[in-house]
Amino acid sequence: MFPDAHCELDFTSPFELLIATVLSAQTTDVRVNSVTPALFAAYPSAADLASADPAHVEELIQPTGFFRAKTKSIIGLSQALAERFGGEVPGKLDDLVTLPGVGRKTANVVLGNAFDVPGLTIDTHFNRLSRRWGWTQSTDPDQIETDVAALFPKKEWTILSHRVIWHGRRYCHARRPACGVCPLAQLCPSFGEGPTDPTAAAKLVRDGPRS
DNA sequence: ATCCCGAGGG
DNA sequence: CCCTCTGGAT
Secondary structure, three states, X not given: OOOOOOOOOOOOOHHHHHHHHHHOOOOOHHHHHHHHHHHHHHOOOHHHHHOOOHHHHHHHHHHHOOHHHHHHHHHHHHHHHHHXXXXXXXXXXXXXXXXXXXXXXXXXXXXXXXXXXXXXXXXXXXXXXXXXXXXXXOOOHHXXXXXXXXXXXXXXXXXXXXXXXXXXXXXXXXXXXXXXXXXXXXXXXXXXXXXXXXXXXXXXXXXXOOO
């Protein structure tokens, strides 16, 4: 059902994951993974990227789109790491979101996948699916996070995020959701005369991989 | 045309 | 709250 849902960005350290996640905005993970090896080879640490030539960084990450804004973010974020966090990526949400270019979504990805700190990643997919499944009525990411947090044990938050996002990417699309082939259709409050009980879909999501 | 695991600025 | 930033695949 959720085969091996996991973070699909390549990284070998919290720093690399942070950079990769910032680069992943509005791009596929495959594309991010195609530029990060050269980027990390040229700039292995926050100190290196902090003093990088923006033109060179722009060139390296160009295929990921938004390359000027992203270059500004990752150099600025590296400078902030060097100046305020001893060159290390902080493992706390409140610290991470003070970094330029790092919002709550990016911070939770880093916490969940590099620090083993449970975090709900309320991205565009999670935002959409959690309403379709009746987990929340809200469109506000912070409110959604609060509502969903009440439905699942904390230790499941990271894997839950991967599964919801995985499902959103493959079946529950924004425009034309593939309900006809969706394995969760019968448990979905938004499909036909489906259940109105939000825990129906929740239970199935919690079952995890079975294929 | 539409989509891709967003964030900052006005 | 809306706008902008951006390229590549489908």
